[in-house]
Amino acid sequence: xxxxxxxxxxxxxxxxxxxxxxxxxxxxxxxxxxxxxxxxxxxxxxxxxxxxxxxxxxxxxxxxxxxxxxxxxxxxxxxxxxxxxxxxxxxxxxxxxxxxxxxxxxxxxxxxxxxxxxxxxxxxxxxxxxxxxxxxxxxxxxxxxxxxxxxxxxxxxxxxxxxxxxxxxxxxxxxxxxxxxxxxxxxxxxxxxxxxxxxxxxxxxxxxxxxxxxxxxxxxxxxxxxxxxxxxxxxxxxxxxxxxxxxxxxxxxxxxxxxxxxxx
Amino acid sequence: xxxxxxxxxxxxxxxxxxxxxxxxxxxxxxxxxxxxxxxxxxxxxxxxxxxxxxxxxxxxxxxxxxxxxxxxxxxxxxxxxxxxxxxxxxxxxxxxxxxxxxxxxxxxxxxxxxxxxxxxxxxxxxxxxxxxxxxxxxxxxxxxxxxxxxxxxxxxxxxxxxxxxxxxxxxxxxxxxxxxxxxxxxxxxxxxxxxxxxxxxxxxxxxxxxxxxxxxxxxxxxxxxxxxxxxxxxxxxxxxxxxxxxxxxxxxxxxxxxxxxxxxxxxxxxxxxxxxxxxxxxxxxxxxxxxxxxxxxxxxxxxxxxxxxxxxxxxxxxxxxxxxxxxxxxxxxxxxxxxxxxxxxxxxxxxxxxxxxxxxxxxxxxxxxxxxxxxxxxxxxxxxxxxxxxxxxxxxxxxxxxxxxxxxxxxxxxxxxxxxxxxxxxxxxxxxxxxxxxxxxxxxxxxxxxxxxxxxxxxxxxxxxxxxxxxxxxxxxxxxxxxxxxxxxxxxxxxxxxxxxxxxxxxxxxxxxxxxxxxxxxxxxxxxxxxxxxxxxxxxxxxxxxxxxxxxxxxxxxxxxxxxxxxxxxxxxxxxxxxxxxxxxxxxxxxxxxxxxxxxxxxxxxxxxxxxxxxxxxxxxxxxxxxxxxxxxxxxxx
Numbered sequence: 038x039x040x041x042x043x044x045x046x047x048x049x050x051x052x053x054x055x056x057x058x059x060x061x062x063x064x065x066x067x068x069x070x071x072x073x074x075x076x077x078x079x080x081x082x083x084x085x086x087x088x089x090x091x092x093x094x095x096x097x098x099x100x101x102x103x104x105x106x107x108x109x110x111x112x113x114x115x116x117x118x119x120x121x122x123x124x125x126x127x128x129x130x131x132x133x134x135x136x137x138x139x140x141x142x143x144x145x146x147x148x149x150x151x152x153x154x155x156x157x158x159x160x161x162x163x164x165x166x167x168x169x170x171x172x173x174x175x176x177x178x179x180x181x182x183x184x185x186x187x188x189x190x191x192x193x194x195x196x197x198x199x200x201x202x203x204x205x206x207x208x209x210x211x212x213x214x215x216x217x218x219x220x221x222x223x224x225x226x227x228x229x230x231x232x233x234x235x236x237x238x239x240x241x242x243x244x245x246x247x248x249x250x251x252x253x254x255x256x257x258x259x260x261x262x263x264x265x266x267x268x269x270x271x272x273x274x275x276x277x278x279x280x281x282x283x284x285x286x287x288x289x290x291x292x293x294x295x296x297x298x299x300x301x
Numbered sequence: 302x303x304x305x306x307x308x309x310x311x312x313x314x315x316x317x318x319x320x321x322x323x324x325x326x327x328x329x330x331x332x333x334x335x336x337x338x339x340x341x342x343x344x345x346x347x348x349x350x351x352x353x354x355x356x357x358x359x360x361x362x363x364x365x366x367x368x369x370x371x372x373x374x375x376x377x378x379x380x381x382x383x384x385x386x387x388x389x390x391x392x393x394x395x396x397x398x399x400x401x402x403x404x405x406x407x408x409x410x411x412x413x414x415x416x417x418x419x420x421x422x423x424x425x426x427x428x429x430x431x432x433x434x435x436x437x438x439x440x441x442x443x444x445x446x447x448x449x450x451x452x453x454x455x456x457x458x459x460x461x462x463x464x465x466x467x468x469x470x471x472x473x474x475x476x477x478x479x480x481x482x483x484x485x486x487x488x489x490x491x492x493x494x495x496x497x498x499x500x501x502x503x504x505x506x507x508x509x510x511x512x513x514x515x516x517x518x519x520x521x522x523x524x525x526x527x528x529x530x531x532x533x534x535x536x537x538x539x540x541x542x543x544x545x546x547x548x549x550x551x552x553x554x555x556x557x558x559x560x561x562x563x564x565x566x567x568x569x570x571x572x573x574x575x576x577x578x579x580x581x582x583x584x585x586x587x588x589x590x591x592x593x594x595x596x597x598x599x600x601x602x603x604x605x606x607x608x609x610x611x612x613x614x615x616x617x618x619x620x621x622x623x624x625x626x627x628x629x630x631x632x633x634x635x636x637x638x639x640x641x642x643x644x645x646x647x648x649x650x651x652x653x654x655x656x657x658x659x660x661x662x663x664x665x666x667x668x669x670x671x672x673x674x675x676x677x678x679x680x681x682x683x684x685x686x687x688x689x690x691x692x693x694x695x696x697x698x699x700x701x702x703x704x705x706x707x708x709x710x711x712x713x714x715x716x717x718x719x720x721x722x723x724x725x726x727x728x729x730x731x732x733x734x735x736x737x738x739x740x741x742x743x744x745x746x747x748x749x750x751x752x753x754x755x756x757x758x759x760x761x762x763x764x765x766x767x768x769x770x771x772x773x774x775x776x777x778x779x780x781x782x783x784x785x786x787x788x789x790x791x792x793x794x795x796x797x798x799x800x801x802x803x804x805x806x807x808x809x810x811x812x813x814x815x816x817x818x819x820x821x822x823x824x825x826x827x828x829x830x831x832x833x834x835x836x837x838x839x840x841x842x843x844x845x846x847x848x849x850x851x852x853x854x855x856x857x858x859x860x861x862x863x864x865x866x867x868x869x870x871x872x873x874x875x876x877x878x879x880x881x882x883x884x885x886x887x888x889x890x891x892x893x894x895x896x897x898x899x900x901x902x903x904x905x906x907x908x909x910x911x912x913x914x915x916x917x918x919x920x921x922x923x924x925x926x927x928x929x930x931x932x933x934x935x936x937x938x939x
Binding site: 038043045046047049050053056080081083084086193194195196198200201203 | 541542544546547549551553554555582583584585587594596597598600611635649652708710712714715716717720
């Protein structure tokens with residue numbers, strides 16, 4: 038088994054554990070490279086059919102390319118797609134810096150979707166190498182009744198034994214690609230020939246390394262116009278993956294605050 | 302992310318696979334662990350380009366002599382900042398081995414890290430400061446290695462430069478630690494005098510330790526025996542789930558050890574059912590050809606329909622794991638409330654979960670104090686050996702046979718509260734712990750159904766005492782028999798008089814009573830008979846178990862006669878006795894009967910004659926495919 042085989046087998050194991058041990062789960066599909074890999078892995082885990090819904094918590098501010106991608110592959114992959122809206126910006130904590138506040142709409146939209154469907158598990162495509170608070174995550178990460186994350190009281194996780202009994206009304210975040218890196222995602226996308234949104238590839242010396250909302254995501258300087266070139270770029274670059282994400286740079290703890298409150 | 306230091310030396314030139322050995326380095330704080338690791342990486346040519354220069358610059362900037370420990374410390378800082386997480390593993394090479402160093406750092410977290418990291422180690426290096434000698438921590442770590450079953454321990458006596466390379470001092474320490482370890486049943490593979498900072502004894506025997514004739518650290522590591530690779534062990538495929546998304550019935554799970562390929566004869570434990578692997582399914586391309594090895598998450602289909610459930614283990618016939626309801630485990634405890642004898646727990650062994658009771662606590666040790674407490678309870682962050690009795694049989698291996706299936710965790714209130722290793726499996730309830738390979742009937746199911754004009758089934762009548770179950774069961778038995786069928790009555794009381802005479806009326810015994818009834822009934826159903834079970838079976842969970850066992854053959858009939866009618870009838874006088882207090886644990890008085898929510902049929906015998914009720918049952922059996930609607934042309938089938 039090579040490195041990608043091992044990552045894949047581990048993720049499939051996690052998917053199957055989540056499906057077996059929780060009653061009502063959904064996969065959070067942000068349309069980005071990570072969640073596309075996740076859907077691919079889920080279809081591998083369940084032999085072609087993802088047996089739970091793909092939930093797109095839609096801020097309404099994604100790039101047109103992303104919406105086109107969603108509508109096309111939602112059908113082609115035969116997903117049970119649920120698109121859920123987010124509340125207007127006024128409904129969000131005004132003390133947050135602008136970009137974080139804009140992003141926090143997604144947390145609120147997520148809470149609304151949770152309340153609407155009663156999911157006890159949400160599968161999310163975060164990776165440890167993305168960002169320092171994500172690095173501290175568990176594979177099965179319990180959330181409080183408000184969707185909040187208690188960093189100081191995370192249950193122990195041994196070997197591949199996960200805690201999967203959320204308290205009544207609370208839910209778990211399941212992270213099947215926590216152990217992957219950005220480079221792994223691209224290498225696997227290439228190996229498996231998983232479709233991607235063209236915004237990731239360089240045009241006029243710029244490309245998006247991480248796709249979020251239009252108003253708070255910026256492209257980075259890059260000439261990588263193919264996955265092979267992206268992989269070479271990743272070996273050399275010292276620029277962090279989320280450099281183009283405005284909310285990460287507003288205040289030192291903006292992202293941690295968001296995550297503790299329930300953001301991905 | 303694992304920290305992998307790319308070796309500067311080329312990979313095996315002849316392409317052979319080098320044995321991989323996993324080691325852990327332990328010892329008292331400041332006895333030189335980081336320095337030894339840095340030195341080992343350097344001496345074995347495993348440092349990435351430029352790292353040495355970087356370390357020199359860092360040391361110079363701080364106005365310090367060159368410091369090896371900065372190497373590991375820098376990596377730890379990286380990890381603390383969230384760049385590299387997970388159990389850090391550092392790789393380097395000796396002459397004939399690939400060494401994976403499992404870093405188990407930290408103080409407060411030491412035990413948890415040590416046990417998760419070191420429980421996977423094939424060997425250990427125990428480091429002792431020559432000046433300070435054997436300290437409490439040294440003894441503690443020695444003890445933990447023993448607890449974890451790490452048998453290959455190389456001892457290094459570091460900082461020999463501080464004692465002027467005194468052979469006498471070395472012998473003193475060597476004797477003391479050897480005696481301590483031998484007292485624990487561990488014989489050190491070597492005791493080596495070194496100066497990690499200067500390199501004496503690490504990769505080379507220098508003049509300063511010319512009196513020492515034993516191996517260097519690198520040589521000692523080179524002699525460690527690797528654990529057998531997981532693929533070389535017997536097949537263990539713990540079942541995560543059965544998927545029926547289309548016409549395939551796929552048994553899904555991860556191969557923890559061994560390998561499998563379509564065509565293999567397998568046995569499903571703990572039940573011991575046998576089958577052949579028909580296909581290995583995958584996506585987008587399926588089926589997959591070729592042998593699948595340890596680590597793969599796979600899906601297999603079988604050549605016959607068997608009742609399999611999550612937690613079962615697929616193994617090869619002849620090398621199956623043991624089935625047990627009793628095991629001994631060495632555990633580390635993390636819960637605030639100490640673990641005590643009699644505690645009820647949930648044990649997870651892979652995907653298998655079972656309720657369990659702590660039968661005995663054989664050892665309880667505080668690794669901090671290194672003292673055995675009075676064996677009454679295992680406190681938070683303490684270690685112990687316990688005997689557990691399980692409410693349902695599980696298939697498992699001692700961890701020395703299989704490190705993957707020999708692990709377990711313990712859950713309290715839905716949260717992992719401890720974990721550990723299976724030390725031994727008591728096959729107690731089964732006289733001989735051999736692999737069970739059930740013999741299949743000589744007849745095919747369709748041969749029998751052609752004769753009886755029905756398929757095998759388990760018709761399960763549940764209801765309050767005196768609701769009319771036995772009466773109905775007998776009427777049905779008579780009806781089916783006169784139509785040429787093969788009904789067999791399994792009345793709860795009758796079975797309790799014989800097969801289940803060892804069982805009482807506790808919840809556990811009741812569950813076991815139902816399980817056995819279901820097993821017998823299912824066996825009959827598989828052989829084409831209609832097993833008519835008449836049993837109160839008050840617990841919904843127990844009936845769910847029965848349904849799982851009998852699978853598609855199960856038909857549940859709720860004999861829903863009102864409670865007051867049942868008590869009025871009272872043919873056996875049970876209600877009267879119970880009211881008089883002479884009969885305890887009697888279902889019917891009180892609220893302990895859990896009515897079915899989705900029975901195939903509900904019958905109230907106070908509103909129907911026995912013949913009408915039998916008609917209804919017959920109709921249900923027809924409409925659900927047990928009885929053939931039309932009279933089959935028998936001749937055509939014979």
